[in-house]
Amino acid sequence: MPSRTQPQALPTPQRKACLAAATPEHGHILDIGGSCLRGVYVDKLKDTLAAIAESRDTPTLPDELLYDDKGLLIWNQIISIPQFYQTHDEIALFDLNSTEIIQHVPENVTMIDLGSGDTNKVDHLLAEFESMRVPATYLALDISKTSLDQSIASLVANHSGPDAVVKCGGLWGTFENGLEHISKIKSPRMFLSLGSVLCNDPWPIALGHLRNWASTLRPEDRLLIGMDGHLVADHRDKIWDAYHSCDDVFRDFFVNGLRNANKLLGYNLFDERDWDFMAELEEEPTTRHRFFIRAKKDIPMDKGNVISKGQEIDWFDSHKYGEQDVRLMCCKAGLTVIKSWAAPDSEFRQYLVRPRAERDEFEDHDSGISGVN
Numbered sequence: 001m002p003s004r005t006q007p008q009a010l011p012t013p014q015r016k017a018c019l020a021a022a023t024p025e026h027g028h029i030l031d032i033g034g035s036c037l038r039g040v041y042v043d044k045l046k047d048t049l050a051a052i053a054e055s056r057d058t059p060t061l062p063d064e065l066l067y068d069d070k071g072l073l074i075w076n077q078i079i080s081i082p083q084f085y086q087t088h089d090e091i092a093l094f095d096l097n098s099t100e101i102i103q104h105v106p107e108n109v110t111m112i113d114l115g116s117g118d119t120n121k122v123d124h125l126l127a128e129f130e131s132m133r134v135p136a137t138y139l140a141l142d143i144s145k146t147s148l149d150q151s152i153a154s155l156v157a158n159h160s161g162p163d164a165v166v167k168c169g170g171l172w173g174t175f176e177n178g179l180e181h182i183s184k185i186k187s188p189r190m191f192l193s194l195g196s197v198l199c200n201d202p203w204p205i206a207l208g209h210l211r212n213w214a215s216t217l218r219p220e221d222r223l224l225i226g227m228d229g230h231l232v233a234d235h236r237d238k239i240w241d242a243y244h245s246c247d248d249v250f251r252d253f254f255v256n257g258l259r260n261a262n263k264l265l266g267y268n269l270f271d272e273r274d275w276d277f278m279a280e281l282e283e284e285p286t287t288r289h290r291f292f293i294r295a296k297k298d299i300p301m302d303k304g305n306v307i308s309k310g311q312e313i314d315w316f317d318s319h320k321y322g323e324q325d326v327r328l329m330c331c332k333a334g335l336t337v338i339k340s341w342a343a344p345d346s347e348f349r350q351y352l353v354r355p356r357a358e359r360d361e362f363e364d365h366d367s368g369i370s371g372v373n
Helices: 012-019 034-053 069-080 085-103 122-132 145-158 175-184 203-214 232-244 247-265 323-332
Strands: 029-031 109-114 136-142 166-172 189-193 222-228 275-282 288-295 312-314 335-342 348-355
Touching: 029 145, 034 247, 069 085, 069 145, 069 247, 085 122, 085 222, 085 232, 085 335, 085 348, 109 175, 122 136, 122 145, 122 166, 136 145, 145 166, 166 175, 175 203, 203 323, 222 323, 232 247, 232 275, 232 288, 247 275, 247 288, 323 335, 323 348
Parallel strands: 029 166, 109 136, 109 189, 136 166, 189 222
Antiparallel strands: 222 348, 275 288, 288 312, 335 348
């Protein structure tokens, strides 16, 4: 799923000490770039406005705008509703399959949770490491310092007894910061992409992200990918209900994000009264639930530019890929699927993968998505 809040600066002495380390001590958080993120957000937002001014393809607002402290509270409400099946399915998968997952993982593994957010569901996996007495380290990678503070404190409370074998810490930064940092971690690693985080993009972009992470893997490393495989053809109502059983809460989520955009810009460009909040389900080229805002009138920007009435801006879309397409994506990224599991009565799956070895058969299956490469 997607990533989080406006950062807060760490005290300078702690930051210097953290930046020199590969992994944090139990209960601590490393700043691997998180304290420099405000400028990144501003640049992304300005690129969106430039795309509008230059009449490029449908522009997209940065998801990071959504995840300040208030946005995180709203998001946790959303993912807890019964209809938001992704969260509940992934918890069920961990409860059913954690033992088997751990059996495929090297000893003393370091898990890096990409865009960790709420860590309640991953703690079902960590609990099984404890039950099986398998030592491991868990690192939550996120752009929200507040979220990391809360999540790591909660995990430490569950993994600090005299018999605990799981150590927990945080990495504060972006995926790009994470890619730079992980080479410092010398133990075997397992990257966790839960809640459709890593592959939640149009096919070429999702494949590019997967290839970036695959290129960092050593032979002993693993990647656990959670991906929603519900498609419009068979599950239209279920998908729609996941995002529209609490429309008022989602609206609060987006209005809060617009206010964060205004704070970064320094002026009130995004007045909620000037925008319609819209959504639709697409079937081609693959299933996508699309949230977007549409201007109700001409809205002046800086430098004499104007957002024209009817202009649409994408925000917070959710792509769905079935098992055949996820396996194809892994294959094209140089990965081999060791095992996959489906949640009960669901098309949400987890895929445990490793780097492809010479002995592996190369299976370049056909895809249901047109124009993939």
